[in-house]
Amino acid sequence: MRGATPSFGSGAAPARAAAGILGGETSDRGDTGTPAAVAAIDSAYACKLLNRALAAELAGVMRYRRHHFLAGASDAEPVAHQFMLHSNEELGHADLLARRILQLGGVAQFNPAHRDGRPRRSTQGGPTLRDLVAENLAAERAEIELYRGLIRTFGDGDAETRTMLEGILAMEEGHADELAELLE
Ligand SMILES: [Fe+2]
Numbered sequence: 001m002r003g004a005t006p007s008f009g010s011g012a013a014p015a016r017a018a019a020g021i022l023g024g025e026t027s028d029r030g031d032t033g034t035p036a037a038v039a040a041i042d043s044a045y046a047c048k049l050l051n052r053a054l055a056a057e058l059a060g061v062m063r064y065r066r067h068h069f070l071a072g073a074s075d076a077e078p079v080a081h082q083f084m085l086h087s088n089e090e091l092g093h094a095d096l097l098a099r100r101i102l103q104l105g106g107v108a109q110f111n112p113a114h115r116d117g118r119p120r121r122s123t124q125g126g127p128t129l130r131d132l133v134a135e136n137l138a139a140e141r142a143e144i145e146l147y148r149g150l151i152r153t154f155g156d157g158d159a160e161t162r163t164m165l166e167g168i169l170a171m172e173e174g175h176a177d178e179l180a181e182l183l184e
């Protein structure tokens with residue numbers, strides 16, 4: 001099976017260097033402030049990182065679907081339609097991440113609350129359509145930062161995962177652009 005053999009090494013030091021990028025721990029940063037790419041990271045740690053992205057994607061699936069129905073109740077059906085399209089694309093990203101986690105020997109966690117345990121801002125209380133778009137744009141920008149960090153972390157240590165992440169990142173950037181246009 002393609003990718004069945006983890007391409008990561010088991011060096012603990014690189015794994016520690018990567019740990020600070022998303023986990024708030026000490027990171028190996030150069031003068032540019034950009035986290036250093038690592039040659040190889042432990043597959044268990046890689047799966048932990050990918051599960052964070054999976055949780056963010058699942059949260060996105062649910063957020064966009066919730067907003068689809070909220071927006072659909074107003075006169076803004078085209079935006080409601082766009083929210084559903086985004087929801088479906090986030091689900092596709094979740095599938096890609098889950099498949100890669102399994103290929104790396106990990107367990108895909110289908111729990112959107114897994115992401116740092118921090119709930120998103122509530123939209124209870126009658127948000128406007130602009131509120132919904134702004135919330136999604138903020139979430140997309142956070143995911144863009146998440147994926148940029150992951151891409152730096154995986155670096156050349158796992159080209160297959162990095163390529164997958166770059167593809168997802170490009171789509172998140174497209175989502176953000178679309179939402180930003182709606183706010184103009
Ligand atoms: Fe996504």
Ligand SMILES: [Fe+2]
Nearest residue numbers: 140171172175
């Ligand atoms: Fe997105």
